[in-house]
Amino acid sequence: MKRTRRGVLRSIGAGTAVAVGGVSTVSAAPPRDGETIADIASNDGRFKILVAALDEADLVETLDGNRQLTVFAPTDASFDNLLSDLGISKEQLLNRDDLAEILTYHVAPGRRDAESVTTSDEVPTLNGAKIYVDGTVLNGGQAKIFETNIEASNGYIHAINGDNVDGAGVLLP
Template identity: 70%
Template sequence: MSTVLRICWVSIKETRRSVLRSIGAGTAVAVGGVGAASAKPPSEGETIADVASNDDRFSILVDALAEAELVGALGGNRQLTVVAPTNEAFKQLLDDLGISKEDLLARDDLAQILLYHVIPGRRNAASVTASSKLPTLNGATIDVDGTNLNGDQADIITEATNIEASNGFIHAINGVLLP
């Protein structure tokens, strides 16, 4: 094995170890092994929290993350994938529930709802849509059927996938997932 190839292999093995440590071995097994998450090391640049806050499509999500004190969870080096409801998705939920944005932000279960949209590991859209179930940071799983999530709760917006951040991906969805 050449020296360059050996260095790359060692780097990949170290990255996989750090992914296992950050998401926990149980989660890694639940997602089908660490191979389901990218072996790509975190790059420099904007985190998921930064990218979402700079994208007008996700302003309600960003407000909810701030209210639930979860911005820091999406701002570190831990590799994550967020299926992110757009503002339109949140507005539809507010209409369906007959509540205001303030009422939504005041919910006791807001953090659990938001964590239901966060998948451990760095998964591109092809990896997400090829799965039948995805674990979430709130401990539940999301059922996946192609671009459809949890039956009729949401669809992945195919024109707004693979929004890359230094610590993972954002895939816009047209509904809010409720655990």
């Protein structure tokens, strides 16, 4: 069955369609079978705080659907660094009014593999802001991508941390 442009745009969502239209390196691949971004993050022991934050902000469903996304996922070590830098507890972080805004700053529309990300100057995010990219360093040193192309049925996860950069490893808008 031949898919029309309109059919493809409907299947990936209006927000992603805008990003796809402006960036040729983003794949608008149809959903694949297998684990979603939310599944992989939940099953990977390095992202426990991220998963708790996604749950608290009611964003698990966003990462569990068919929409193609790319997540820059801070590890628990990154969150621990951020908590120390901010002088707050995990519970205080999870109760922040801007938690959803911070988390959606880590999510880009479209299925962006490592080459697409690392060769871009900036990547748009679901919260409307941009992440600035210099190779594997994000936002001038807030975080560094250390593991790429963790493939999910609905996109990619790129694990980030604060190793070898100035930031804690969590992106802040």
